[in-house]
Amino acid sequence: MSVRPTNRKVVLVSRPVGTPADSDFRIDEESAQSPADGEVVVQVGTLSIDAFIRTVLDEGSYHSSVRLGSTVTALGVGRVLESACDGFAHGDFVFGPLGAQTVARLPGYALRQLDISRVAPTDYLGALGLTTGVTAYCGVVAVGAVQPGDTVVISGAAGAVGSVAGQLARIAGATNVIGIAGGPEKVAFLIDELGFDGGIDYKHEDVGARLRQLAPTGVNVMFDNVGGDILDAVLEQIVEGSRVVICGAISQYQRMDHVQGPRNYLKLAERHARMEGFAVTHFHARFAEAEAALTGWLLDGRLTMHEQVERGIDAFPATLRLLLAGGHTGKLLLRVHDDTKIETNDVMRDEETST
Ligand SMILES: NC(=O)c1ccc[n+]([C@@H]2O[C@H](COP(=O)([O-])OP(=O)(O)OC[C@H]3O[C@@H](n4cnc5c(N)ncnc54)[C@H](OP(=O)(O)O)[C@@H]3O)[C@@H](O)[C@H]2O)c1
Structure with missing residues (x-):
């Protein structure tokens, strides 16, 4: 019998008043389920720590509010562990609303395959990222x-x-x-x-x-x-x-x-x-144009993206506080799993890592 991967997820237990406290969240551990038809199971690699995450912790947010007892919303990049969806295979790099957790199970239509031949996976969160x-x-x-x-x-x-x-x-x-x-x-x-x-x-x-x-x-x-x-x-x-x-x-x-x-x-x-x-x-109609332009500037050196990387899913609440307090420079990321840290040989990154 194969052993199911374990998912550690950050669950919202109360709506923060002002700065989110550790007590507003709980870390749950569960056995990740197999993908149903059309679904993909993803090993979450790196999460994008974005300002909008603070707004979805409130009721009535412009972006969908996180329900109490649910996993906190976050965008991220990761690698496919198991696929029951055409077009996705084990090991593929993907981007999507993976959530603040270590293993995500999502419908394939919510994910995007990433081309990492010229840029690193985390560039799809920073320099080329939707929210950046x-x-x-x-x-x-x-x-x-x-x-x-x-x-x-x-x-x-x-x-x-x-x-x-x-x-x-x-x-x-x-x-x-x-x-x-x-x-x-x-x-x-x-x-x-x-x-x-x-x-x-x-x-x-x-x-x-x-x-x-x-x-x-x-x-x-x-x-x-x-x-x-x-x-x-x-x-x-x-x-x-x-x-x-x-x-x-x-x-x-x-x-x-x-x-x-x-x-x-x-x-x-x-x-x-x-x-x-x-x-x-x-501006959905301009995403492809934006990504093409940003990729060109990133590769020719006219665009620099400084990344600050925190580590471990348990650090999610503290990393969100870091963002709100301005305790970072450039793009704030949370590395959840190291397997996805594959840098392409021809792309150098200015990265500051704190543990
Ligand atoms: N319109 C959109 O579609 C869209 C999409 C993505 C993001 N955004 C917006 O873009 C902005 C930046 O988001 P981000 O994710 O890139 O975060 P970020 O700029 O990396 O981090 C937030 C920064 O805000 C500054 N800050 C926090 N509280 C402040 C205050 N009271 N007064 C002045 N500065 C303060 C901090 O820098 P200091 O150390 O300098 O204070 C902190 O570094 C946010 O307003 C976000 O909502 C909009």
């Missing part, structure tokens, strides 16, 4: 329509989406790319490693005053990941015809019942400017 590279591409190219010569400001700039968005703004021809991030090390990272023109440490500097120095002619595009006071400070300095891209508002995610809206929205009228929000899923 593709989101940044849609925000910069489709919504923000960054033009040559623009001054572009990015908030949450040293995180996953922000760090890609700043680099894409430069590729689109922006001549002044300014990132807002928490702490001098993150500002140095933006300038020294990602080639931003300037950085503002919102934890220690007056954002408005510093922005007047770094962007004396004003701001053409604001790519906002943060919301709240930072959005207001930048709205003050938009110019005629600016585009304000609402990608996210992480400063508000732990207080969704009393979100702080923009106080300075009248600047949009005064400056004939446009504020437009988006969810990456609205």
Whole structure:
């Protein structure tokens, strides 16, 4: 009799108030079931730790809320252990909504086969990831329509989406790319490693005053990941015809019942400017174009993705807290199983691993 693989999964037991606590989750262990017809069993390799995970822990989330007693939602990459679905075979690399667990059983239609001949599996979570590279591409190219010569400001700039968005703004021809991030090390990272023109440490500097120095002619595009006071400070300095891209508002995610809206929205009228929000899923028709462009820039070195990798499924709650507190730089990942860590020979990655 064959031994079934064991699945360790992170289950939501209570809805967090503010910062998620360990006691809001439970780790369950079970024997993974065989795949039913059309299903695939996947050894989860690496999970993408995304800001949206905090929002699905609440009731009534825009993305489907996690039910109490269910496995927490997460995107990830892994390898097929068993397949009862045409088109998937043992050992294939896949991407999908694998969940915060070590072994996932999903219908084949929920999974995507990955081509790892030119890029690493984790690139499909970071530089090419739906919630990272593709989101940044849609925000910069489709919504923000960054033009040559623009001054572009990015908030949450040293995180996953922000760090890609700043680099894409430069590729689109922006001549002044300014990132807002928490702490001098993150500002140095933006300038020294990602080639931003300037950085503002919102934890220690007056954002408005510093922005007047770094962007004396004003701001053409604001790519906002943060919301709240930072959005207001930048709205003050938009110019005629600016585009304000609402990608996210992480400063508000732990207080969704009393979100702080923009106080300075009248600047949009005064400056004939446009504020437009988006969810990456609205741009399904452009995913292939985005992935092709991002792959090209990743391979030719114009796009850098710094990955910070935490380890072990039991560290999921702590890793989510790390994301919300900004305790990471670049793309935050949780490695659940090492078998999927296959790097292609021709792709070098700048990776920081903490255990
Ligand atoms: N529209 C879409 O379809 C879409 C898709 C994916 C992601 N997003 C959004 O993109 C944003 C970034 O997500 P991500 O997954 O890439 O996470 P991330 O940027 O890697 O991590 C979140 C960052 O937010 C910053 N932060 C946290 N609390 C803050 C606060 N109160 N004020 C200012 N900054 C704060 C932290 O950096 P510091 O150390 O600098 O504070 C932290 O590094 C989120 O708003 C997310 O919802 C939108």
